[in-house]
Amino acid sequence: ISLSQGLNILGAILMLSIIIRLIFQSLQGFLVQKVGQIITADIRNDLFKHVLSLGVRFFDSTPVGKLITRLTSDVEALGDVFSTGAIGILSDLFSILIIAITMFSLQWQLGLMLILMMLPVTAIIIYFQQKYRQANYKARDELSGLNSQLQENLIGIGVVQLFRREKFNSELFRANNLDYIKAVDKTIFYDSAISGILEWISLIAIAAVLFLGGQFVLAGNLDFGTLSSFILYAQRLFDPLRQFAEKFTAIQAGLTAVERIINLLNEEVEILDPEGEIKKLPTLQVNNSNIGEIRFENVWFGYKPNEYVLKNLNFTIKPGEKVALVGPTGAGKSSVIRLLCRLYDVNKGRILVDGINIKDLPQTELRKHIGVILQDGFLFAGDVKSNITLGENYSLEEIQASAKNTNIDKFITELPQGYNTQLRERGANLSGGQKQLLAFARAAIRKPRILVLDEATASLDVVTEALIQSALEQLLAERTAIIIAHRLSTIRNVNRVFVLKRGELIESGTHEELLQQEGLYAGLYKLQMLGI
Secondary structure, eight states: OOHHHHHHHHHHHHHHHHHHHHHHHHHHHHHHHHHHHHHHHHHHHHHHHHHHHSOHHHHHHSOHHHHHHIIIIIHHHHHHHHHTTGGGHHHHHHHHHHHHHHHHHHOHHHHHHHHHHHHHHHHHHHHHHHHHHHHHHHHHHHHHHHHHHHHHHHHTHHHHHHTTOHHHHHHHHHHHHHHHHHHHHHHHHHHHHHHHHHHHHHHHHHHHHHHHHHHHHHTTSSOHHHHHHHHHHHHHHHHHHHHHHHHHHHHHHHHHHHHHHHHHHTSOOSSOOOSSOGGGSOOOOSSOSSOOOEEEEEEEEOSBTTBOSEEEEEEEEOTTOEEEEEOSTTSSHHHHHHHHTTSSOOSEEEEEETTEEGGGSOHHHHHTTEEEEOSSOOOOSEEHHHHHHTTSOOOHHHHHHHHHHTTOHHHHHTSTTGGGOEEOGGGTTSOHHHHHHHHHHHHHTTOOSEEEEESTTTTSOHHHHHHHHHHHHHHHTTSEEEEEOSOGGGGTTSSEEEEEETTEEEEEEOHHHHHHHTSHHHHHHHHHHTTO
C-alpha cells in the first residue's frame, strides 16, 4: 500500500469513527433524556396519587399553590438533572481518576502537586454545594408562596374586583415576587462563584506545572516532551471539574427538589383502610331492605388536639329515617357529616353503619353507599355526562334516567350540546343553581342507601327548588337521610330533629315536640318566622 493510499484509509477510518461517535453521542443524549422523562413522569404520577390519598386535614393546613409547585416545578427540576446531562457526573469523576493515575506514572511530584491543589477545590465545591442548596430551597419556598398567592387571587377574582383590591393585591404580589427574585439571585451568585473559582484554580495549576516542571527540565530531571504532556493532562484534569460546574445548578436544584418531593411522599396518610385482603373485609349488604342504620357512640372529635368540636355525641338513626341537624354556626353539624364519610377519624368513640364500625370498612365500600350533596356543587372541566358519572361506568340511559328522576332533564337538553356540553373549570359557564342541580343527578344515579344533604337547596331559587322538591321526596324514599338546613321551614317533615350546640346534642324530637319544649330549636324557629 502506498503512502497516499494509507493516508486515505486512515482518513476514512477517522471520518467513520467521528460519524459513529456523533451517532452514539446523539443516541446517548436522546436515551438519557427519554429515561429522565419516564422517571419524572412516574414520580409525578406517584406524587399525585399520594396527594389524593392524604386526609382532608392535610389540605386544611397546606396551600394549594405549594402542592402545585411540588407536582410541577420540583418534579421538572428533577427532570432537568437528566436533560442537562448532569447524570454524566460519574463519567467525569472516572476521567479524573484515570488522568490522576496517568500523571503519577509519568512524574509523581507534579502529579502529587496537582492532586493536592484539588483538595481546596473539593472543599470549595462542598461549601458552595451547601450554600446553593440552602438558597435554592429558599427560592423554591418563595415560588410556592408566589403560586399560592396567584391561585388565591384567581379563584377570588370576584372579591378582588368588587372590593377594589387590584392595586393592593398587585403590590403584595410585587413584594413576594421581589423576595423570590432575591432568593434566586443568591443561587445565581453561588453558581457563578464556583465556576469562576474553578477557572482561576485551573489557571494557577497550569502555571504551577510550568514553573515546577521548568525547574525539573533545567535540572535535567524531566524532558520537555513529558512537561508538555503534563500541561495537557493538567488541562484535561480540570475539564471534568468545569463540566461539573456547568451541571452544578441542575444537580443542586434536583437535590433540593428530591428533598421536597420526599418530604411530601413521607407525609403520613391519615385515613387508612383496614389491613387484610379486600375480599375478606366486611361489606355492607345491598339487598337487605333493613339497611342504613347510623349509630354514633361516645364520639369525640376535634380538628386541633384537645379542642373538641364534638363532645360525647350519642345517637342512632334508624334505617329509612330522615333526620335534620340544626344549630347555630359552629355547632358541629358539618363535622358529623365529615366523620360519617370518614374524611376525618374520630378522636374517641366509634361510628357504626349497619352495626359495622366504619374503620373496619374500606373507604370505597363505605362511600359508595353514601350520597352527599353539598351547598357548593363542585364541577370539573369536561362534559355534563362525565360530571354526573365522575368516572364510573354508567350508560347514557342511566344518566338520562337519573336526570329525569331529579327533574333536571329539561335543563340539560336545553344546553347547546345537551349531555355532551363541555363545562369550563368549576362549571364556570353554568349558574350556581344549575351546578347544584347536576349535583342532585350525580347523587341519584348512584342509588345510595344513605343520603346526606348539607344546605343542598340553599343556592336554588324558589322556582327551581319547587321543581326539585318532588324529585327530592322520591330520592329520599326508603333511604336514610341526614339533612343540614338553616331554613327550618324546609325540615318540618323529617322524622326527627337533632339540635346541636357547641358540639353537644342538646335536643332531639319531631318538629312539633321541639316547639313544645320551647328550647333552642323553638327560639331559632320563632326568629326565622319573624324574619330576624
